[in-house]
Amino acid sequence: MLVLAFFVFTVLCCGCTGEQNVVVVFTSLDKEFSAPVLKRFEKETGIKVKAQYDDEAVKTVGLVNRLLQEHKSGQVQCDVFWNSETSRALFLKKRGVTQPYASPSAKDIPAAFKDPKNHWTGFAARARVLVYNTKQLTKDKLPKSIFELTEPQWKDKVGIAEPTAGTTGSHVAALAVVLGREKALDYFRKLAANGCRKYPGNSTVRDRVAQAEVLIGFTDTDDVFAGMAHGKPINQIFPDADGMGTLVIPNTVMLMAGAPNADNGKKLIDWLLRRETEAILAKADSRQIPLREGVTVPEDGVTLGDIKAMKVDISAVSDTLNKIAPVVRDILDKK
Template sequence: MVFSTFFAGAIIACQPENQQQKVVIYVSVDRTYAEPILTEFTAATGIDVLPVYDVEATKTTGLAQRLLREKERPQADVFWSGEFAQTLLLQGEGVLAPYEPPVAAALPPQYRDPEGYWTGMGGRARVLLINTDRLAIDEAPQSLTDLTSDQWPGSEMAIAYPFFGTTATHAAALYAVWGPEPARAFFTDLQRKNVQVVDGNSVVRDLVVDGQVSIGLTDTDDACNAVEKGAPVALVFPDQGPGEMGTFVLTGTVAVIADGPNPDQGQALVNFLVSPETEQRLMAVGGSQLPLYPGAAVSGCLAGQSIQGMAVGLDAIYGQLEPSKQDLSEIFIR
């Protein structure tokens, strides 16, 4: 991490010798994945990291609300989120400051804000997890729309509630790509088929692993966890054919907090987090599965695969998030 070390050295040279270098980061990425990376940053730069982690019960929302409450007297320098919806909310509320990490210029434009308010970091994809003891992989559905076919009864499929977490973000992406009416019809068809709707993606994974269902819609982190443990499962990336829309890829985000107490150190931490080296480190420990930098190697259970992502902007998804949640709450809560 030569660049980060150099940057930190420049910061330290401009500070009084007796002033302790520190940076405060609010983190909604699982601590298991984030903590080793933050420790590496301190080792590389000498800047102490003071992290505040979100809790699973509140997902990313808890820290976003905290940042909103602290807007007039910011306590954090950096926000590292495992998704992007709350980051765009904070951007709209004036909580974030523009900062464009030099290394991020190599990222595709959909993974960095055109005004510099956030940068993408790491990716997860939405996949169909198949229990291969119950369903041969060559007979599995290949498109999301296949799930509404009579070939697969609802009792054989599981999804997480589509108005929470990454499933809600995926639903908003479908609303953006297909349009609200076709997307609503898709989820209405799933509800009419009595698809099993459960409390989270890990529950979906466990139902597939245990053979209680044949097909589950989940994220690559949960799916790869099952593969790595030797479960009788396989991943299908939906809609990969010519002219098809591709699978939805969720990206994490990193942003600088406006008027944070340690702005230079915050920028140094952002530089470190969004670097290609940290992206590879995050994939190596299982914190993400897909690289955002063009040509970067895919590791872990997806090694060697070429995956077609859905071409949809984060702003378009964000614009459909609340309308889709309202629709899907009406469909799935009776």
């Protein structure tokens, strides 16, 4: 299926390099959030965007595999990868799939969110949260920590997304780095024994919580904000504020090695990394979190200062991801 998908996209993009004012971008940020931004770029610059979006079931993994296939085949079609997380940005860099580009727009982005060699740059983050059903749970009944979800009162009431795709995988890997592999696996064994249900993606977790199939679940801030904007009876908790904190996951953008439209790719990267773009994403239904100080957010929005961010080595998270995620998937499947 991967080879077929790669072939289809190659056919669709045939002639991309012959067009003088085009850029090809793969993005794993949900289409409902990324497409309006890319259309705005088109309107402001006149550069035609050919976008390949992800699939909720495979999320970032599907696009990463496609980028690897392009790189190995020597038939690179993608110019820019707008990735919805960090771990697989490092993964691609280590495999030579990206090339360095120091965008002038990134000068005021904190160094913690940039690759030292300029292979990727972060912007507009999300945080891992617990989404809960506001009709079923009152604030005095809410957990303060993810570790409380293994207790009897939460039996069969918790949901989580597939850990081998999307930000759930990064969260699982981060817990393994912070807690240690065995302690993290023990946690997921207890969670599974307590009847935690696994769903295809973060938005599915949110929707099942809204429908009260489960009452609380692991997801991202953008999914919760978007659900609230559509009237779903949900809200969110930033867990472990008194302990390890929660994982903050910026979007990342990178230029592909061998990009056929590299100059336009750089223009897109510059545009995405502007303060104005962070403000656009902060005001969108997804309420993404600016990495810079001083970017205006809506009254119900979130800044980095509102969150206790988990302190974790993102390089270690990237190295751990593909080792730990399948193990956790199997634990959840065998509950």
